[in-house]
Each structure stands twice: as C-alpha cells, then as structure tokens.
Amino acid sequence: MAAKPTIKPEQVPFRFHPRVFASLGADLVTSDLVAVIELVKNCYDAFATRVDVRFKTGADGKLSLEIEDDGMGMTDDTIRDVWCVVATPFREQHTTSSRDKKQRRVSGAKGLGRLSAARLGEAMQVVTKTKGGKCWQVDVSWGGLASSDSMDTCYAFLAEGDETTLRKGAGTLVRINGLYGEWTDEMVSDLEEGLSRLKPPFDKLGDFKIYITPPGENERATEIEPSKLINNPTYLIKGHYAADGSLKYEYLYKGLDGKRRSVNTATPQSWRTVKDDVSRNPQRYQPKGDKPLCGPFNFEIRAWDLDKDSVELAAGQFKMQKSQIRTEIRTFKGLSVYRDQILVLPKSETARDWLGLDLRRVSKVGTRISTSQIVGYVGISGDANPDIEDTSDRERFVQNDAAKEFQVLLYHVIEALEMERDRDREPAPPSPLDIFSGISASDVVTEARRAKEQGADADEIIALVEGFDRKLEGTRKAVEQHFTYYSRLATLGTLAAMLVHEIGNKRLYIQSFVEAVHAYLAKPEKGTFDVKKTLKYAEEALSHLQRLAQVFYPLAARTYKRGRRTASIAATVEMCRTAQEKPLAERGIDWKAELKGPDEVKVDPAELHAVLQNLVDNAVYWLGRKESGEKKLVIETRKSAIAGRVQVLVHDSGVGVADEDRERIFDPGYTRRPNGAGMGLTVAGEIVSQHDGKLRLAPQGRFGGATFDFTLPLK
Structure with missing residues (x-):
C-alpha cells in the first residue's frame, strides 16, 4: 500500500483589500442619521462642551457637512498612531478622557466610528489642534482608497493646517465633501430628532451642548433641547436597581385636570422579591444569581395618554397644536439607554422599540403602554455594567445573559408603571352588549x-x-x-x-x-x-x-355540572400547602391550618382548590413583599352562623390592602401585581357566589394584614 504524501502546513496570511474601508464605513452603520450621530459621539469622547453640526453650500452649489467641536484636538502622533489605525484598541485601553481636572467616560470602544464618514460623502477633511499645539489637517478620499490595488498604497494625507479655520482656536473640525445623499427638510428634521436624543432630556445638557445649522443661506445655529411637554409628563416613575438587585422607585401622577398622586417605595424591593415577580412570566429570561449579572442602573420613564381627549387637554395646557403633541413625544419616544451619559440605544427609528413593548401590548391594549407613549431614560456605566454591550451596527445589545437580565428588569419597571397608571386612569365606560x-x-x-x-x-x-x-x-x-x-x-x-x-x-x-x-x-x-x-x-x-x-x-x-362532587377542605388546604411549599420556605412564612369547622362541602374539588389557591397565592405574594417582621399565613374554618354552611377564613400578616384598593380588588382585570391578570379574586368571588356565598375582605385583618372570608354549603 502506497504511503500517503505528507504536506507541510503553510502559513497563509490574512490580507485586506482596500474595499474594506467602504464596507466598514458605508455598510457598518444602518443609515446616514446613525453615521452623523457616531461622528458627534466622537466629539463627546474628545471632551467637547459644544458641537456644531452645519450644512454648507459651496461656491459650486454642492452641499457639504461640517461637524466642529471645542474638544481636546489631536496631535500628529495621535493621528498617525490612533486615528489612522482601523479598529484601534486605544479607547478600549483608555476608557476615560481627562480635561481641566475633569473626567468623562468615553462612549466608543471599537475604533470604527470615524469610518462612518465613508457612508456620507466622497471625501473627508479633518482640521484639528490641541491647546498650545500645532494645527494639523488630514485629507481622506474614500473613493481613492477603495480603488487602490492593495493596502500598501492606501494613505491619508497629513499636513499643517490653518488654525483660523477653528472658531475656538482648538478642537476638531470634520468636513465631509461630496455628500452622497440629498439632505431634504425631512431628513434634516430626522437628524435633529436623532441628535436631540444623544443626551438624555431629563438632565440639563450641562457641559455638552449640540447646535445644528440646516441648509440655506440665512439659517442660524439652534440648540437642540427638549420641550416643556417632555418635562411635564402625566405619569412618571424613576428609581434604581442597586448592585445587590434591590429595587427602589417613586411614582408621580400629574393629571391634566389637576389631580395629583405620588407613591414612594421607602423600603426597597429585595432581589428575591424582584426575581419572584419576574418568574411569574415563564416566557421571559429568569434571573438566577444572588445578585444581578447586569449590574446596577438607574431609570426615569415618563408617559402620556394619547387618546383624543388627553391630546386635546395637553394641547390647551401647553398652548400647542394637537398634531404637535404626538410629534413632540415622537421625537424622544421609546426607552433610551445611556452609557456614561451618552446614547447607546436606540440610534435609529427602526430600533425605537428594541425592548418589544408594542408587540407585548397587542395582548392587552389599553392597560399596557406602547413605545409611542413613553420617553424613557436608563443610565448604565462602562465600569458598573461591563457585560451590557451593543453590537457593531449599534442597533441592539449583544444577547448574553447580562443583557437578557437587563431587559427583563426593565420590563419589571414598565409593569410597575402600568399598574400605578391603571389606578389613576378613569375607567372607560363599558360597551353595550x-x-x-x-x-x-x-x-x-x-x-x-x-x-x-x-x-x-x-x-x-x-x-x-x-x-x-x-x-x-x-x-x-x-x-x-x-x-x-x-x-x-x-x-x-x-x-x-x-x-x-x-x-x-x-x-x-x-x-x-x-x-x-x-x-x-x-x-x-x-x-x-x-x-x-x-x-x-x-x-x-x-x-x-x-x-x-x-x-x-x-x-x-x-358533561361538567356543578354540584355532582363534594370536596374536603382539609385535603384541599394540604394541596395548596404542597403547591406553595417552596415559596413558603424561601420567604420564611409560618403556615398554620386551624380547621375547627365541618370538613366536607358541596363544592367541586377543582372549584374549591381554585378559591383557596387564589387566596393563598395572594397571601404568599404579599407576605413576600414584607421585608421585616413576622410572616404568618393561617387558614381557619369555623361553624357558620348560617345553618348548613361552614365559614372559611384566610389570614395573613402581610402589607394589607390599601384603602383606595379595597373597593376595586374584586373588579375583573384590576391588579397590583406585576404580570398579574387581575382575575384571581374575581374568579374566586364568582365561584363562591355560585354557591350562594360571598367572598369578603374583612375591615381589619387578624394579624394586621388581610383577612378574606366566605361561606360554603355543607355536604
């Protein structure tokens, strides 16, 4: 048998064709809007306090785009060793920029943002100067680079620049000539919207201001800033998740009719409580650790009602056209994530609903909030949230466990906002049937x-x-x-x-x-x-x-029909205890059954289980929200004053039922629990009613929490 020939492995180097500049620039970002935003982000990283985005028409009638900042500028060494190095690790290694004893966490890390200019126009000119240093000019022709035969012949041209070009005498001016796209009024308006979201509208822009000058001879620079409507939401929830996973928030309702209500969670929800709430929706990612993988973060979410009546009230109060109300909110709509106070997501209109709120709303229109109704801010940091990373196209998060957990925790906040909002909204009149x-x-x-x-x-x-x-x-x-x-x-x-x-x-x-x-x-x-x-x-x-x-x-x-079977209260209580065995142990709840009344009732076992399970599940849930003190859950039976019936009572030492909720807890759809359907007490009450009884919330609980009682017919 002939021996197989042996071939020594050969090292074959990877090479890049000059077309990589076009691919990384024109195809890396999804739109011209995102490309401009990336260039403005570079100004932030250069510790600029002011950025001017200007459209200029040259003597030849062609439109150019200028982005000028008053940042730190670049030296010739920085241009050679950092700026001209594609995918440079510089920002990854230098995560903060310093100026005048101040520090700013940089937003870029991939070393690709400046290539966004390749999407916008044929050529780019950069004029830059550090304080006290020389002025330099860099010229790049994207078309020239792409048509080169090899990377060995790809150059940027560096020369001394004219510092009088810079308005402040230092900083950086990026000029893009030969714009590919036609910048219509609508596109410029979209750019203004995108730039307005580069800094959160919730804080004063402070040391980072953005100005834009639209195309036109007589146009002037105007500062990008939010409106009065945005600063006066109808519903507001803000707070933070701590490093240990505990959640604390405050809620404020300011109705257009003058009504007010506020809620402040003086005692934070523990991480265990948060995980328990999240686990009630099995279709979502389930946090498992002793503390969040995603790290701590803060949030502020503002919401409005956009029905016809609410829009008319808002238009009158803020002296705006009705059409402007939705337009103003649309400018900032959605949940925006900022890393070290610079926008991470979303960067474009298509990514506004990156959390999937609109799809979720389809199943419960009215109660659930849509992306178009909210302006939300979520603050993370590169140091505290290192595993929350955005993808190279800047349109979504890398889907690791930390990002999935982050999204689930934001859902939890949205649901808390929806619950509070439901309490403040006037219920819509029922449709006649x-x-x-x-x-x-x-x-x-x-x-x-x-x-x-x-x-x-x-x-x-x-x-x-x-x-x-x-x-x-x-x-x-x-x-x-x-x-x-x-x-x-x-x-x-x-x-x-x-x-x-x-x-x-x-x-x-x-x-x-x-x-x-x-x-x-x-x-x-x-x-x-x-x-x-x-x-x-x-x-x-x-x-x-x-x-x-x-x-x-x-x-x-x-063939099911009520009254054909009977049930044992004791056996049903034991089934409920077994079903709740794990949460009872985790929450340290003391369970006790005081069954002194008759046991056999003329109720279907499944229906009796539904009644008791709903009441027990509610008690366990609210006891879990009690962060300190004794936690008791007692099921009691006693002989009823009504002949032929037994009285059943469910007591807990939880947080009780708020006065404003007492009249509504039996209403269909009313809930104070995240992911709750609001049907548990309605169903339990209806089953009891079908057996000539009434489910009642006692005026005062036996242990200071809630006590529910009802009667059932004996066998």
Whole structure:
C-alpha cells in the first residue's frame, strides 16, 4: 500500500483589500442619521462642551457637512498612531478622557466610528489642534482608497493646517465633501430628532451642548433641547436597581385636570422579591444569581395618554397644536439607554422599540403602554455594567445573559408603571352588549301609553307588563348563562397558570432523577446513593401530579355540572400547602391550618382548590413583599352562623390592602401585581357566589394584614 504524501502546513496570511474601508464605513452603520450621530459621539469622547453640526453650500452649489467641536484636538502622533489605525484598541485601553481636572467616560470602544464618514460623502477633511499645539489637517478620499490595488498604497494625507479655520482656536473640525445623499427638510428634521436624543432630556445638557445649522443661506445655529411637554409628563416613575438587585422607585401622577398622586417605595424591593415577580412570566429570561449579572442602573420613564381627549387637554395646557403633541413625544419616544451619559440605544427609528413593548401590548391594549407613549431614560456605566454591550451596527445589545437580565428588569419597571397608571386612569365606560337590550323598558312604556290613549283597561296594560316581565326573565337567564360560561373560562385560565407552575416545579424533581440515572450508567462505580435519593422525590412529584389530574379532569369535561362532587377542605388546604411549599420556605412564612369547622362541602374539588389557591397565592405574594417582621399565613374554618354552611377564613400578616384598593380588588382585570391578570379574586368571588356565598375582605385583618372570608354549603 502506497504511503500517503505528507504536506507541510503553510502559513497563509490574512490580507485586506482596500474595499474594506467602504464596507466598514458605508455598510457598518444602518443609515446616514446613525453615521452623523457616531461622528458627534466622537466629539463627546474628545471632551467637547459644544458641537456644531452645519450644512454648507459651496461656491459650486454642492452641499457639504461640517461637524466642529471645542474638544481636546489631536496631535500628529495621535493621528498617525490612533486615528489612522482601523479598529484601534486605544479607547478600549483608555476608557476615560481627562480635561481641566475633569473626567468623562468615553462612549466608543471599537475604533470604527470615524469610518462612518465613508457612508456620507466622497471625501473627508479633518482640521484639528490641541491647546498650545500645532494645527494639523488630514485629507481622506474614500473613493481613492477603495480603488487602490492593495493596502500598501492606501494613505491619508497629513499636513499643517490653518488654525483660523477653528472658531475656538482648538478642537476638531470634520468636513465631509461630496455628500452622497440629498439632505431634504425631512431628513434634516430626522437628524435633529436623532441628535436631540444623544443626551438624555431629563438632565440639563450641562457641559455638552449640540447646535445644528440646516441648509440655506440665512439659517442660524439652534440648540437642540427638549420641550416643556417632555418635562411635564402625566405619569412618571424613576428609581434604581442597586448592585445587590434591590429595587427602589417613586411614582408621580400629574393629571391634566389637576389631580395629583405620588407613591414612594421607602423600603426597597429585595432581589428575591424582584426575581419572584419576574418568574411569574415563564416566557421571559429568569434571573438566577444572588445578585444581578447586569449590574446596577438607574431609570426615569415618563408617559402620556394619547387618546383624543388627553391630546386635546395637553394641547390647551401647553398652548400647542394637537398634531404637535404626538410629534413632540415622537421625537424622544421609546426607552433610551445611556452609557456614561451618552446614547447607546436606540440610534435609529427602526430600533425605537428594541425592548418589544408594542408587540407585548397587542395582548392587552389599553392597560399596557406602547413605545409611542413613553420617553424613557436608563443610565448604565462602562465600569458598573461591563457585560451590557451593543453590537457593531449599534442597533441592539449583544444577547448574553447580562443583557437578557437587563431587559427583563426593565420590563419589571414598565409593569410597575402600568399598574400605578391603571389606578389613576378613569375607567372607560363599558360597551353595550346585545344581550342587555332586553333590559330596556322603553318598548313596554311606549306600548302602555299607546294602549292608554286607545282606552285600554287595567287588565290589558297588566298583560303588557307581564309580557315584559317574561322577556326580562329570559334576559336574566341569558346573562346568567353567559356569565357562568365566561366565569368557567376564567377559572380554567387561572388554574392553567397554576398547573403550568406546578408541572414545572415537579418536572425538576423528575429531571433530577433522570440525570442521576444517566450519571450512574456513565460511572456505576459512584454507586446508587444519588439515584435512590432523587427517586424518592420523583415518586412524590409523580403522585402530586396524579392528584392534580384527578382533581381537575372533571372540570374540563363537556358533561361538567356543578354540584355532582363534594370536596374536603382539609385535603384541599394540604394541596395548596404542597403547591406553595417552596415559596413558603424561601420567604420564611409560618403556615398554620386551624380547621375547627365541618370538613366536607358541596363544592367541586377543582372549584374549591381554585378559591383557596387564589387566596393563598395572594397571601404568599404579599407576605413576600414584607421585608421585616413576622410572616404568618393561617387558614381557619369555623361553624357558620348560617345553618348548613361552614365559614372559611384566610389570614395573613402581610402589607394589607390599601384603602383606595379595597373597593376595586374584586373588579375583573384590576391588579397590583406585576404580570398579574387581575382575575384571581374575581374568579374566586364568582365561584363562591355560585354557591350562594360571598367572598369578603374583612375591615381589619387578624394579624394586621388581610383577612378574606366566605361561606360554603355543607355536604
């Protein structure tokens, strides 16, 4: 057999074609708007306090763009060793710039921002001077670079410059000649919007101001700044996540009608509480660590109602045209992230909804806030949040665990804002339904008047009223049937959420057993200790899931009818305790059952479970929001004063129910819990009502928190 020839590996170097300048410049950023913003960001990194963006028309009638700053300028060594080095690590190695004993964290790190100019025009000229240094001029022809044969013939041309070109005698002027695009009034307006978002509107621009001079002979420089409307939101939430994950915020409502309300979380929500809230939406990333991976950050989010009436009120108050209201908010709309006070996201219109608020709103229009309704600021820093990185196209975050967690925590803040906003908004009047048309007495009144005019006697008029009574009774039954149907759907929805949670928890035990078996099969010498240990938990998990199936299967059957089954209160209470075993332990909640009343009730087990599970889940949730003091949860039964019934009470020592919420907690859709549907107490109350009882919130809780009680029929 012939021997295979051996070929010695050859080192083949990577080479760049000069077209790389066009690719990195024209294709790296997504629009001319983003390209200009990147160049203005470079001014910030140069410690400028003022930047002028100017459009100029030359003697040849061609438009050019100038970006001039009063920053630190560059030396010839900096031009050679940093500016002319593509993807230089300089900013990555020098993360701050210093000037006059002040420091500023730089926003650039990739060393590519200046190549954005290649997208804008044919050639670039840079005039730059440091304080007390020489003035230098750099000329670059992008077309000339791209047409070169190799990188060895690619040059920028450096020469001494004219310092009188610079208005302040120092700084940097970037002039882009031969603009590719036609800068229409609309494009310049979009650029103004983009530049206005380069610094957050929430703080005075302070030591970084931006001016723009549009195309035209008589145009003057105007400063970019936010409007009075932006500084006077209807709804405001601001606060911060600390390094340990605790959340503290304050909320302020300033209605256009003069109403005011404020909320201040004097005691921060703990990281455990925040994680618990987030975990209630299993479709989102679930934080797992003892503290946030993303690091601490602060936020301020302003929101407005944009319905017709609200826009009219705002137009009157701020003396603006109605069309201007939405335009002003659109200028700043969305949630903007600033790293060391310079904009990171979003850089373009298409990225405004980078958090996905609009898609999320589709499922709950009205309650949920859209991107067009908010102007939000989120402040991060390069030092405290090193793992939150934007991609090279500057349109999104690198999707690592830190960025995913960061986004989830922002969702949590948005949901807190929505909950508070719901309390302050006037509820919209319900739409009339056809089913209620039979309640109107107008027809019978008209008929009675006509009969009277025709000389009808009392018996004939009574007959008309009796006919209406029969119609009204039919309507009542139809309403009852419809409400029962939708109540059952709501019950199933509530139970479905609980079942998903339970199945997920028990699956972990079964998965642990499977993993232990795999580990044993791979290395039998390790023994069966872990297999036996996890087998016990897996068996218990399967038994629990089997009990759940037995309880809830009849509720989903087509032949389901109330009253066919009975339930044990004690057994149901134990199922609720088992379901809450983990959160009870994590929160240090003392659970106790004081079951002194009759046990067997004439209620379907699934319905009794739904009532108790909702009440227990609420109690556990609000006890978890109590950061100190004893945490008690007691379920009590006693003989009812009403014959043939038992009284059930659920007590907790939590934060209680605020006075302004007491009348609304049973309303469908009303919730004070992030990710809550606001149907738990509604469903529980309706089930109790179907059994001739009433779910009630006691005026005063037994342990200072909340006490709910109701009665059920005995077997």
